[in-house]
Each structure stands twice: as structure tokens, then as C-alpha cells.
Amino acid sequence: MLAKLGFGMGAEQAATNSHVLHISTSPDAILRLMKTQPLPNTWTPRVLGVDDWAIRKGQTYGTILIDLERHQVIDVLKDRSTAVLRDWLKAHPGIEIVTRDRASDYSRAVTEAAPKALQVADRWHLLCNISGLVREWILRERTKWKEVISTVKTELREPESSNKIGRKTGEGRRQQYQEVMLLGKAGGTYKEIAAQTGIPYATVRWWLRGDGSPDDRSPLSESHRDKIKACWTAGIDSSLEILRQLKEMGYTGSVDPVRRLLYHLDLEQGLQGRSVPARPRAHRRDFNTTALTRLLTMPKSFLADKDQRFVNLVCAGDREIAAGYALIQRFRNMFLNLTVDNKVNLQSWLSEAARSTVVELRQFAASVERDFGAVSAALTLHWSNAQTEGQVNKLKLIKRRHFGRASFELLRRCVLLA
Template structure:
């Protein structure tokens, strides 16, 4: 039994179990002498004896309490201010501590993994009870691990309070471990850290100019590598901004019909009620007035930031209005799959046979396995009636509802700028027939076809270099230079601005095409950091959060 309770520097006299949930260990220190903690002078003179009762790790399903008999010794050094002292037991229990060192370490490790409140609840269940404040205090006492100096570093920002304050996370990409957290994302803070840690050969980062400047100042010899995923993201954002500006023109292009299969599907939304239409019309009028006011101020030479502040609009909204060729109408979404789609052919046949009773049609569909509500059938049938229903307000003898336009039912709406940007950056072979039809409709416009070609070329280059070596990727630098030349000659402002940004960050972009390092591991560590932060409901101090992240790495 004593082998289960090793107490360094002590002799176990007795082990008892007062009840099923507690174990008592009586022990005494067996050191011949002790040293004064102030002057270090050894002493054998016993002043008195005392008993300490620290808690220890649980054993056999019970909480363990040690009754430890220790001596109080005289300090015989006349120059020392301490007259007596209690002998120390390093490696077992700290002076005046209520728990052994190994129990404190175990409770601190639970706090690292779970936080204060959750850790305290867990410790209560496994026989190591303590308070949430004590758990956090023990976390702060744990020594930080010593790690070898990183050679390849990943840099990214993380939100301490989203939209307000941000920090920086540094990751060793070779060992997949967090190296440090910085309290902000400024170039000076990053440069100071890099100056204190020599030997860094490469740094993978996003497109942040602040990080680029910090790396240039702190580690001028390190190779900066722009993350390929962020390059692809910036490409999609550029395409989305341009599409938002010309979406009004592109919506007038004739559709190219395409469906993934032969099944009949709804191509238009259900008709909206008069109240919904009134709210939508009023909302559009308000935004149209704001658009006109922004355009008027821009024509008067007012800066975008000034317009944003004076009108109380977001800078992105002002920029979108400034770039738009016409008022950006709200994008109409094409309806997604519906449980009614499998029964459209049957409903069309019954409607052609003269049945315009929605409840009767719904009951028939129920017998065919339809699990939806009668309201769905009512909304489908409403615009297709040839005679007004007697249950319609102001009905009975009125004019029948106009039949739906065949073109409206068959012609798909042009997807939103965000959706179109996704289609352009995805590989062609991964597009559905409907998505391919939307891209083909877009490419009927000469300028759109030019932009779409440039977007696809760069997206294909980035994807090829992210999964292959330079040999398999071909000549990425030459291909990139050719793309930049074509982009500058395109005459599209959004494309030329994006190309100028790539040219300015040229060394890091070229490194992204030839060096395998990226920020993928860094993004994963940011996700882990968010989990630790949310365990404390975002209320932990920076010091505590940093310690938890480094100890959990």
C-alpha cells in the first residue's frame, strides 16, 4: 500500500481510510538536518514539532490528506534575523502550501485545458476539489515550457475583442507549436520580438502590410512568404467588388438555361404579400436616396472617408456606391431545392386538368408522400389561378389573377456578386451545370469575360502551386509575371489595382509560389486559441490567456 503513496524525504507510519471517500496518510520527515531558508546555515537543534495537513493526489477513488509531522529547528547563525524555521521538503510540498506540488501541478493542468469554472467542476468529480480562483492561480504558477528557437515562423492576428482590439500569434511551423502571443498587431511590437529571437529564416504571413513592415524591420534577412489561401481570398474579394459595381449591367444579359438534371424545379420565389412588397419598396427607396446622396457628394469632390463619417455609413457601403455604375439592386436569390419539387409535374398536370382547389391538391399530394403543409401548395397555386378564389380578400366576381409569365418561371436569376465570385475562383470541373450556365451568361459581356479569364488563370496557378512542387507547377514566376502584365493591360480599375498590390508585395507572392510554407498551421492554432478564450467567456486577461496557450501547446 505504501508503494501507492511515495513521499520524497518522508517515512510513512500509517495509512487509514476513515470512510469510503477519504484516505489519511500519517508520515514524518526523515531528514537529519535542515537549512535555514534565509542564511542557508544547517541546523540539528529541534525547537518543537508541528503537523502539516496538505492534500495530495487522489488514490483508489478517495481524496488523500497527509498528516505530515515536521520539526521546527533553531537557526544558530547569530547574524541571521530568523531564530527558528520549519524544515523544508522540496519536491513534495512548498512552505505554507495546502496541497502537494504534484497535486498543484495536476490541478493547474486541468485549468490549462478547461479554464477556471469548468476546471473546478471537473476537479470536484475526480477527487481534487478546489475553487475556480485557485485553479487560475495554479495555472499562473506553472512554469512556461522551454522551446527551441524557431526557424520558420507563422504570423497572424487574432481578436481579443472582435472589431476593437487584436493581438498577434506566432507559430513554429516546423514543430506545429505556438511560440508566443503579442498584445497587439503593430509592426513595432512584432519587430521587437523578432530582434530578440535570432535565427528565423522564413516567415509566413497574410497580406498585411503592417506585418510585412514589422518583419522587414525585425528580421530583414528572413524570407517573407505570402499565404496562398489569403491570395486566393483577395482575388475573390477583388472579383466580388468588380461584379458588385457592374451587376446592374450584367443582370440585363440574356440567360443561358442549364439544369443539373431533368427534374422540374421552381425557378422563382413564391409571390410576396402586399405588406411585404410595401416594406421592400420603402426600404429600396431609402437606400436609393442614400445612393443618390453619396454620388452627389462624390461628384462634388468629397473624400470617401468624410462621406462615411458625415452620413453615418460604413466605409465599405460608401465605396460600393462610389464604384457602382448604377444603383446596386438587391440580389434576387434563386430558390433552393424544395420538398415540393418532386411533385411539380403532378401539380402542373392537375392544374391543366382544371383543378384549382389548393386543399384538394394538398390532400392528393399527402397520399403521394408529400410531407409539407397546405400553405406551400396555396402559395404555388396562387399566381397560376385562372379564377379568383372565393377565400381571397375582395374576391368573388373580381378579375382573375394574372397567369405567371413563362419566361419568369424558366429564366434563372443572375446570382449575387458574392456567388459569382465563388464560381469564378472555383475549378471549372467542380461547377454544376447551373453554375456553369451562370458563368457562361456572365461571359457574354466582353469586359466580364476578360476579368473572368484573369481570375481563373491566377486561381489555377495558386491552387497548382499549393499542392505541388515547382516542377509540377511549371514555371510559376514566369506565369505570374505574364499574368501581371495582362492584368495591367486589362483596363479594369479593380484588376489593375489588385495587380499593383501584388507587384508591391512581389517578393512574398513569388515565394508563395515556390516555397511550401503557408499559414495553414497558424490558422489552426488561432482556432485552438479561440476555444481557450471562449472557455473563459472572453474575460481572461491577456497574461492568463497567453500562459494557457503556451502551456497547452
């Protein structure tokens, strides 16, 4: 290996070998080598997956074609226009099913070149579309949403249950732990135990999985407090430095109690600006636009009880929000069970969405109406573009391996010969 790199050679020989090494690893040399390899013959698949990929992001795009039954790349095209895909489809007649995103160029190409093929829209893109319209709706009427949510937050501050145990420390926390473990052995689910005991769902899951217990993180003992006060008196106000010294004493807790005690010590001496209290945990109902969009587009059965109550209160606060949310949930629930009945359900949904007072829902319904065949097929068949997206990701990895300098022909050969 050292000899190949030029070590232990004369200057002339080393220079020659260096030139050969440079040529042998250049993209042109690799392309010449790849060109000597015969490409596999293209074939006509029964189920074709079509998607675009970026040759130069934001500038030029190509098209990748996948045999979804064989899980193989058939071909890579240099453009994503209607004409390029149409010509390829005409050269490969007999395709029965085509899965694609909702791009109009691909839709026209399949309609013109393979009119008998069944087009299937990708479900992931449909879910992205419904999430996008909800986000636009919230942003357009942000004032109304803020008013409704502020009212809901006021109602949620009231205790939800009179028998709720709440947060405990020390022996009380250990009793809660024992109760959770007994309920878990009796066959209770995380959700049932959390509702029965009032302990947060995440804590119940943490304990029952055996990931920890109340004794794993001991509170500040008197010796720990004395150590913190001694450090504070000595002028050490770094909570992380004090935490390091506490851990040498066997402390297993977090830095938050240390910061809290330092803050109160400063308050007693009128030094409020020297330290800050432990960062308060954000309230779960301080939703931003992204979180609110997720709650409105997620099926009700997937939401926690508190989140369901929040959504119900928001819908109760405004009639238009309630009607729009009902339509969103009806469309979203069709993805949970792919049956032939969804075609009739989709027709009924479109007629109601077209009369909605929410502008974004009417626009989305109009776009689905124009692509009704592909969308209804997506809600009745199991085929989707998920596998095609995976092949696009593989193509991106090949691009990165060549540092983005490979030509289209080199990339195409690397993908087809992979």
C-alpha cells in the same frame, strides 16, 4: 460533493465553504494557480507562422506565433504592431521561413528583424483578395452587368438540347430511374449520366447513392385528393394540418402538392386570398452578386456545364468582362499547381493586369507587386497559414471557456500550457 456545496452543514460552515468555492473558481485564483506552473521554454523554429487574434474585437489585438513543423504554439504576444514582432524576432535569430497574412506591419517586422527569412503570403487571404476585387468590380459597374446578364437569361431560356427527357412522374419517372441505375452499373459518372439522360445531376447522384427512388415519394392518389377536398370543405385550410392527416394514410410526399391543390380549389370558388400556391423553385440563373462572384473566381473545371455556358455567354456579351475574367482565371489557376514556374507566370500576369481597363485589377496587381516575394513564394511552396488559423481558433475556444473575462496573462498561460 453535497457537503462541499454546503448542504447538511451549519450556516457558518456553509458560508465559509461557499466563500472558499467562490475564491477557488475566480479568475484571480486560477491565474495564481497557473502562475505556479512553469512555462515551456521558447525556441527558435525553422518555419514560423504568424497571425493576429482579437483580445477585444475591434479594439485590441495580439499576435500568436506557431512552429509549423512541430504544430505547437511558441508564444503569444500582447500586440500586433511592427515593434513587438520585430523585438521577438531579434531575440530568436535563425528563422528560415515565415508565413503570414498580407498585413504590412508583419511584413516590415520580418524584413527588419529577419531579412534572410523567406516570407510566404497566405493563399487563403490572396483568394479572399481576388474575390473582393471581383465583387467591387460588379458593384461599381452594376448597370452594365445587369444588362449583360438579362441578355444571357433570355438566351438561356431556350432549350439546351432537343433530346432532353425532362421531368416525368409515375411510370415514366421509374423508367428514368431504371435507366440511370443501368448506366451507373456500366461505370458512368454522375455528370456523364446527367448529360446523357437530361436528368438533373443532383437527382442522378441521389439515386445512384441509394438515398432514394421515385417510389419513395408517391404522388397524390385519388384517395389523397378526396381527403384534401374533404378537409377543405370542412374549413381546414392549413396545409400542414392536412399533410399530417395524409401521412396517417400512408402519404410519403411533400407539402407542396397539398398547397397546390388547395390553391386551385380556392381559385375555383373565388377565394384566391385564403391560400397561396406552393413556392416556386428559384431559377438557377437568377444570380446575385455573391453567386456571380463565386462563378467568376472558381476554376472553370469546377463548374457544371450549365454554369460554364452561363459564364461564356456573359463574357461574350462584353469585351472588358471577357478580358477581366481571363486575367482572374489565370491568377486563380496558379493555385491549382504549386510549381516554380508560377514565379514567371506571376510576373507575366502582373504586367498584363497593370494594363487592364478594370480599375480593381490594376489596384490588386499593384499590391501584389509590392509584396511580390511573399506572393510568389505562396504560389511555389506548400507552406501556408492554415495551421496558424487553426491555432487561433483554439485560442478563441479558450477565451470562451473563461467567458471573455480572462486577462491576457491568463490566456497566454492557458494557451502555452495546453
